Amino acid sequence: MILTNIIAILMLVALVSLIIGSKFSRSLPYLAAGSVVLCFFLLARFASNNHDIFHQAMPLLSVPWITSLGIDYATFIDSLSFILVALTLILALVCILVSVNEIQHHHNFYYFNLLTALAGIIGVFAAADLFLFFFFWEVMLLPMTALIAIWGHENRRYAAIKFFIFTQVSSLLMLVAIIIMAFIHQQQFGEISFNYFDWQRLNLSMPLQYWLMLGFFIAFAVKLPSFPFHTWLPDAHTQAPTAGSVLLAGVLLKTGAYGLMRFVLPLFEQATVEFAPIAIALGVISIIYGAVMAFAQSDFKRLVAYSSISHMGFVTLALFSFSSIAYHGAIVTIVAHGLSSAALFSMAGILYQRLHTRELSKMGGLFASAPRMGGMLLVFVAAAFGMPGLLNFVGEFMTLTGTFASHPVATVLAATAMIGSAIYGMYLFQGSFQGKPHAGVQIADLLAHEWLLCGLLFALLLYLGLFPQSLLMHFEAIYPAANITVTGGKL
């Protein structure tokens, strides 16, 4: 029930704020934050009651939905979805905190979209039925597009349409693959089924398996985003309102990684082994290309957007190297990047509110007037360039240690991103906070609610960076491809 409850609460509050929210738009953030905190509390209580159960997938509520097609409303939870749902809820709180001063119009519709998107994302992590999965996949897309198109910056319509077309076209490929899978189930077991656990029994012949895998892979690679499907991301990030960027970078990208881990790797084992060299090459190209592109940007948010591409490349690399150390590294990277990119985008939002610009050339020397903000930015930049002690380092280190055994060349190339990230990180920090201040530029230091969100993200990055075992201890059992003998796929 737990995830269904969370989705229901979020949807309910979303509807309430849409219908009657315009009467009390000042208190809408409190309402939204309250519902998110409540959801988090429910999740935490569930976790503490079921400490040892969800090492393996644990089925939750399941009711028939469209019986003639064998479609159920079926949900489940395991460590992976638990961590991602928890991350989503934490970042939801961050989204609400950054929206407090930023959103100036249509408050009720804004919070409706925000909460619906959150519900959709949590649904994606919860679905055990692929039709339901696809349903939620679309549910999160529409409000996200609305967030960009209505509350975005100057070029918002272009960015929103680009975002929509990219994800829509790619998810159509996935839909085709999902339907074919359901029919294959009918062929082999007599009844049509969209259930994830049923699909694990399927026996897929090779060329077909490869094409089906590709259908899923492209959808997830666009979300991740991986080179060469990444170009929607810089536009969407730059134009989205701060909360939209936080949501996009923090969790929406993670649905792509989640899809790879949940569906592509376990369902199409043979095809992934064959496909691995290409995927690893794409991962490495994303890592390097993202880092170089980040350095070339002069727009704060665009820079962070390209750095996201670089970081998510590590996830692709890790997952397709079929090493359990790297797999754990991918999980850590997902969480780490969720927190650190959310933090950097929040910083961009906080600065935009004060300076009304995202151009680094118009910043500079801000440390003089806002030292605490500068300190926080430095910490988040340090997280992004993999400072040990913060969580991102653990992810990168485990990923590269794991991949080095089977793919030394790819690892060496990926490791150059450690230099690249230092370059763009320094460029970002020094461009905004060091150097001579522009004449008359004085900004206010962090306000109370900004302190809250920065402190929350910093504390999480530091705590998990020093004790990443609290994140990883449940993952011994669920490494899916452990039985694949790593023969193919050397780069």
Place this chain on the structure above:
Amino acid sequence: MTALTLLPFFPLFSFLILIIFSKRLNWQLATVIALSGVGLSFLASVLLINDLYAVSQSSDISAGVRESLWTWFMLGEHEVQVAFFLDPLSAVMIAVVTGVGWLIHGFAAAYMREDENYSRFMAYMNLFICAMLILVLADNLVLLYLGWEGVGLCSFLLIGFWYQEPGNAIAARKAFIVTRIGDTLLALGLFYLFLETNTLNIQEILAQQDSSPLSSEAAWWIALLLLGGAVGKSAQLPLHTWLPDAMAGPTPVSALIHAATMVTAGVYLIARMQGVYLQAPDILNLVAWTGSLTLLIAGIAALAQEDIKRVLAYSTMSQIGYMMLGLGAGANVAAITHLMTHAFFKALLFLTAGAIILAAHHQQNIFHMGGLLKRMPLISILFVIGIAALIAFPGTSGFVSKEAIIGQLWQSPTAGPAFWWMAILGAFITSLYSFRLVFITFFGQYRGQHELHPQRHFLLLVPLCMLAVLAILGGYIPTNLEQVFVAVDAPDSQSPSWLHSVAIGLPLVAIVVAYVIYFPRANATEPVPGKGSLYRFSRNGLGFDATYDALLVKPFVKLAKLNRHDAIDLLVQLISWNAFTWNSAAKAIQSGRLRWYAATLGIGTIILLLGVML
């Protein structure tokens, strides 16, 4: 909680207090907090080293103390722990870091007194000490890497402490990125080590070398990659270019980070991993080459510097070159002893230079000084003591350690007579640039525009005097380093008997040469910097910066800016451009005018008919 687990965290606590309350603390309070953080660490170090010494007296196995705090993360079956390990090698390091660090903190308190961000400065210094202690105490290489990156970040923060000056920010960035290249190589070395040994615990790796050593290919690569990390941090060829620019930081920073402690981390790393390096004699030879080339090139560059701190920076590079050379020749004990004595006399030199700079209103050009011996006699004498140790004047600490290194070069299987000659030539150059500095700065007429204002705060003078004592006597501090290192067997051939006298005598000859060339004569014109192209070439660090700039930095920046708008996105836009174009073309046809439809109908029919007929 024992002293060992707390040791690195005292400065962390004081860092937290200083950074949280920052400007609300007045100078006295901030000073007390900052000094007590480091001071407690120093006391803990002294206690621990005493205990360690007692243990090693009672048993003859090389003893080490290990304290584990928690499991950081798992690499497969291997637990990477947050754990500290103390043996005679790390004992020397913590003694230097906390002891010299404490003295420098005291000096810094007086030096930075007027700065409006004083607490922030001391906070960064404390954080640096914490990171450096973690680096040297780490029991595994991942934790060492944490310290390694931590000192790099603090170095960045402190070089760019006066961040409003764009030059300082650029120097800070350069230091960080150049060392980061080395760090990446180090990280790759760790990946390779883990692949081969399935552990990253230093003692386990070293123990494995006795039972099942690395294959020679693996050892070759691992040793090379670790050396890459070491040359980045220790400013050796070819990643040395950041160090002279790092002098943009406040002078106590240069003394602490860029002379006494952080830059020697590379030496520590190689010494620590001696077991691995012994499996790769080729790389040991490469270490010797790196050290000897660096010491020569840095020495030549130091001959042409005009900024007192840049002279000292190049001198630091060159002295670390000696340490590397010692490591390459297997003279690890001597190299680490030189690390220790160098920390004493180079910290002394930097701090006295700082006192001069403070008195001369932040004038750093030696050609605008002169005659300081008469005006600041105490500081001048202290400086000359440091110089004496630097050139290994008999009786000083530098003599003990440097002669020990040079003495082992001739017979070493991984070095040899050629390296001995380079070291001797380096010693000659050291003496030459040192006394060029002394003669131009302290003798002749004072050439500055401002009146000198020597400071006499006791926090300024006490650390200087104590460092001067250490610079003279520090070479005789017992270290027990023999317990840690494997002695390299030298072949039994006799080395020539004149080796020692040449090694001792040549630096003294160089003083005379320097006197002839540089000493300001009573009735001669004022000393001026050289004008020749060779002089300018060596003043600019022998063109390394320009080369890197032209070959690496500029192309990278150009390439990145060229693709600013993302070539891939252009392809995507091509698709949408196509859609829009065909859309408007199709729209144009659907004009709604009957005549246009009739005409196209007619033309179409004619084309069709023609097609049929032909």
